[in-house]
Amino acid sequence: MDSVVSDAVGVVPLVESDEELKPWQTDRTRPPAATKIVIAGGFGVGKTTLVTCASEIRPLQTEALMTEASEGTDDISATPAKRTTTVAMDFGRLTLDDDLVLYLFGTPGQQRFWFMWDDLVRGAIGAVVLADTRRLKDCFPALDYFESCGVPYVVAVNHFEGSEPFDSQDVREALSVPAHVPVMIMDARRRISVIETLLALVAHALEESPEQS
Template sequence: MSLPAFAASDAPPILRGDERTAKILVAGHFGAGKTTLVHCLSQIAPVSTEEVMTTAGAGIDTTDLPNKATTTVAMDFGRLSLTDDLVLYLFGAPGQPRFYPVLQDLAVGALGALVLADTRRLAETYPILQLVEDLGLPYTVAINLFDGAPVVPEQRLREVMDLAPETPLVTCDARDKASSRDALIVLISHLLTLTPEPSQ
């Protein structure tokens, strides 16, 4: 089975009710770009639970990211029609360890996960990958291309993240609609390879 051509329009289509739907988890460490990606791709007004970080999180959450003043405390939600008959529901999970139970809850019913990572903070990706694997979700890793982040060869990234050969690894810019869409398409294509063809 191959993925049909991507829907050309960015306008939110009127759903007929007979579309195939898929729940996709957008995961990653704190500051990996999950909220940015969901907001960039959603064809509806996204639901966001971004809150301003305060001193109450000092010593608990990473706070040394430049220009990072907010954090997701529950989830981000968006909707994207990949084709006329395939609708994705995107659930962005918070990345801090204290919110891992939220990630686990959001993963229920998800077909797969797009795991965002920043090469400046790869070590923070490892527990997220372990959690996604423990949940039994197939996933694709998308290296978010932050300005000034080091460029790491793919083979080295696969080694340090201990990725299975069949796990897709891509790069994307979560601020760019086409780039983020392409990363999602890689994930969906990967999920299709894991789904047996229907018997004739």
């Protein structure tokens, strides 16, 4: 019987059927290059959507209904339809080039859950900081965190319908992002857009690694 874990919705399979197995899962002579990536950003910016869109397995989610505990704490003015929130993490997996496996960890966005970030970030090669142009200030805690701990990151502007479009240079200047850090415009609902962002992060992390210095 396949291994399973429980999530906030139900049971999540950890082992796929034979038809979905990757080469590194069936050939013992081809161990995968496994990398951990963190998806961070403010509340309701699209972290769960990104992980869900990219993952080749059913993602593990810790979504809970929003309750009175969030009143006066979580600003939902930009996302009035939002009824759930991540209370621990999101987890997904994406295989690239057969032998490169990305493990995606989405962080909770609310300040009261930030104590979990240190554990989620440990061992990560880099992070994607999601930004919403309607509330760019929500990015600063994540940017400050990754700058302080020296984890490579890219900024990905998740464009929401009805929001005013800005180009990457405008966002870079507004957030004071260093010139060497990639700033991208993307759509967390489109898998190809998400994959392009993840590839940009992997390339940036390789450039920033001590071995490349």
